[in-house]
Every structure is written in structure tokens, then in C-alpha cells.
Amino acid sequence: MQDLTVNGTIKVKLSCTQKLQSFHKTKQFLGSPVKAGNLHNIINAKTSGTIPQKIIFDPRPQTKLTSNSYNAFVRNVTISYKSYHPGSIPIAQLYPPADVYALEDDHDYQMKFLSEQFLDTIGVTAITAEQALDIQMKTCGQTSNPAWFVERCVRIQCFKFQTHL
Secondary structure (H helix, E strand, O other): OHHHHHOOOOOOOOOOOOOOOHHHOOOOOOOOOOOHHHHHHHHHHHOOOOOOOOOOOOOOOHHHOOOOOHHHHHHHHHHHHHHHOOOOOHHHHHOOOOOHHHHHHHOOOOOOOHHHHHHHHOOOOOOOHHHHHHHHHHOOOHHHOHHHHHHHHOOOOHHHHHHHO
């Protein structure tokens, strides 16, 4: 502290991280990159007279590499994972979402469409006077009431009605 008041400087020891350590520096690459088209020539030259080595590592046994059902297995596992875990995983972008219109057309043997069955189940298409009164009582206070937001999600508001016609 005396050095600070007299000279205006502080004597400080260097810490181990202030000087860059030489083994953390990357070495300069002096070669040229290999074009993907020439890659098989290089591998064949190295493995001439021996069994060719795998370029891409695949942990599956040799008998399972040509399995036709593997793609379906990966797809099913990915879709199942997404149904139980929120968020997204990158591989899920490979698979398009389900076609809900095809579901409606495929299940034409039922009395009602799947969408109508769902809407009936959650009580959107037809409600009794008692249910309407109950909803009115539960949603008093509108935006300050969480139940109001839930009910609003399943109902068409008047300003949106013309867009659904």
C-alpha cells in the first residue's frame, strides 16, 4: 500500500493464466484438403491387398447394416421421444408432421370425423345451458382469471369467426 501512495503503482505477481501456455496453440496445417471425389482413390491405395476399411463408423453389426426396418425404427423412436419430451431435437426436422386431413379421410368408417369426436369430447361443439352458466361463473374476471384463457383457447372469438367460414 505504501508503494501506491508514494509512487502511484502496485506491485502484483503474475498469475499462471496471464501468460499464454505454448501447448494450447494450434499447429499450422501445411497440407491441402482432399476433395471428396478423390477420397476413394486414397483409401484404395492404402488398403490395396487387404480388406477395405470403413470410412464411416457404424456401431451396428455387419448383418444389421442393410436392414430395411432400421429407418422406420429411428423414425418411430424420434417421434416417440418428441411426444414425451418438450422441445425439439435436430433429427426430428427430417420427418414431416402428420397429415391430419389424411387421418380424417382414412377413418371414414366411423359415424363422425376424428375432429368432430375430439371437439365433442372437450365440449366445444355443443354445450348445455348449465355448462354455459358454469363456464361463465368459472371465467369471471376475464384476463385476471386463468380459466378464462383455457376456455378462450377452445372457442372461436367473434373477431375470428369470419376467417373460419
